[in-house]
Amino acid sequence: MDEKMNQPSKKLVAVSHCILNQNAVIHGWERASGAFPFALELLKQGVAMIQLPCPEFITLGANRPPMTYEEYAQIPNYRKICRDLLLPILQQIQAYQQEGYEYLGIIGINESPNCSITGQRGVLMEEFFSLCEVFAISSDFFEVPVWYSEDHQENMTGLLDQFMERG
Known part of the structure; x- marks a missing residue:
């Protein structure tokens, strides 16, 4: 077997939790049956993904109501919960960078309260x-547009390519 085929690309991105797990989304607001399809494109290009935790799901559960930025910001200790959840992620990114991996940035969700x-x-x-x-x-960034869904992917591959070329 060719050893080069087994070598990681050493490229990685951090992604919002629901990009890989639409089960965490408020019921009825899902935009894909499991994960967003563009995640497969990243994998095909050899880009590894570090999945952020979902503070909404962790704090309020699966049956939470839709809430605004202001409502989340007013939950007691919510920012501390977010920071505590994120600390290991930032430590991982830093450790990968120290080992020569290329951190391309983070992929978020446009118009999400978190x-x-x-x-x-x-x-x-x-x-x-x-x-x-x-x-x-x-950290460079890319946001999943509000129009993107499993059924409406439009030019997502081109937009992702632009993001990855910047990295």
């Missing part, structure tokens, strides 16, 4: 980027 990066940044992403500063990790 995982949005542009516009009103989500609570989890505020904490993520704050911890990136503490860990001296530069």
Whole structure:
């Protein structure tokens, strides 16, 4: 067997939890039957994924109601919960970088109260980027557009390629 085939690409991204697990999404708001299909494209290109935890699911469970950024931000100790969940993730990214891996950035969910990066940044992403500063990790980003779903993938591959080329 060719040894080169078994060598990792040494490229990785951090991804919002629901990208790989739509079961964590508020019931009725799912956009794919399991994981977002573009995750397969990343895997085909040899990009490893570090899945962020879902603080919404962990804190409020599967049957939670839809909530806004402001409502999540007002939950007592919610930011601390987010930071505590994110610390091991940032430690992993830092450890990979120290071993020569290329961290391409994070993939969030546009307009999510926790995982949005542009516009009103989500609570989890505020904490993520704050911890990136503490860990001296530069993090590019990409957001899953609100129009994207398993049935409406449009130019997602092209958008992802642009993101990965920046890294």
